[in-house]
Amino acid sequence: MMAQILFAGDVMGSAGRRALRLALARLRQEGPLDAVVVNGENAAGGMGITAAIVREFRSWGVDVITAGNHVWDQREALTFIREEPRLLRPCNAPPGTPGAGWVVVEAQGGWRLGVLNLMGRLFMHPVYDCPFRTADAVLAQEAMDCDVILVDMHAEATSEKTAMGWHLAGRVAGVMGSHTHVPTADERVLPGGTAYQSDAGMCGCYDSVIGVDKDAAIRRFITALPGHGEAVDGVATFCGLLMTVDTGTGRCSAVRRVRYDFPQEIS
Secondary structure, eight states: OEEEEEEEOEEBHHHHHHHHHHHHHHHHHHSOOOEEEEEOTBTTTTSOOOHHHHHHHHHTTOOEEEOOTTTTSSTTHHHHTTTOTTBOOOTTSOTTOSSOSEEEEEOTTSOEEEEEEEEOOTTOSSOOSOHHHHHHHHHHHHGGGOSEEEEEEEOSOHHHHHHHHHHHTTTSSEEEEESSOSOOSOOEEETTTEEEESOOOEEBOSSSBTTBOHHHHHHHHHHOOOOOOOBOOSSEEEEEEEEEEETTTTEEEEEEEEEEEEOTTOO
C-alpha cells in the first residue's frame, strides 16, 4: 500500500493552530492523508502545549505530536503527558523524564506507524544524551513492531540534522528536522528510501521573528536583556513535508514541500 504521510513543522501559537487546521482540510480535499505527525511544542502561545490543544489536534486527525526543548513550558504537560502516549518528548531525555519519546500507532489501513522524537545537542539547552546512540538503540529493539518509521530530529544545527539523516538512511522512512522555524529547500529522498528535510519550517505567522513579535525580538538582540516575545497572530502559514511511503517496505519514494498562506479573514 502506498500511503501519504504528512509531517507539519513547529506549530506556533493561535496562528499556527489555525494554519494546521485549514491546511489539513485543504490537503484532504486534494487526496487522502493516511497519517499526520505534527511538532506541537510551541502551540500554546509559543510556549509549550496543553492537554486541551492535544485533544484539539487529535480531533483534526493528527496521529502523533512531537516536541522538543519547549515541551515543559506549560507545567501541566509534566502530568498529562503520562496519560497521552501520542504526545512525545525527546527520547534522548534523561532516564526518569515523564512521558516517552517513541510510540507505535495504527494508521488508516491497519499498518503500524512508529514515530521517534529526538533532540540535538549542538547549541541546545538542555543538553540531552546522544541522539545517534538513542536512535540506534530504539531501532534495534523496536523496529520490528511497526511498518513505517518517522523521526523528528529537533535541533538547532543543520549539520547535526543532516548527519542524522545520513545515519538513518535506509533504516527509516523519513527524518524531518524541526526547531528553527524556517523551512529549508533541501527536501529529498536519500538512498534506501528515506525522506529528508533539514527543517520543515513553522506553522504560524511569518510577519514576525520566528513566530514572535518583531519589536520584542529586535529589542532583545539590541539590549541583550532576557525576555520572551508574544506569539504573533496574523496571516497563518502552514509549512510541512508530504511523503509517499510504501507501507510494505517502509520506504519513501517521493516528497513534496507544502506551504499554504491563510489570511486572517479565513477562519
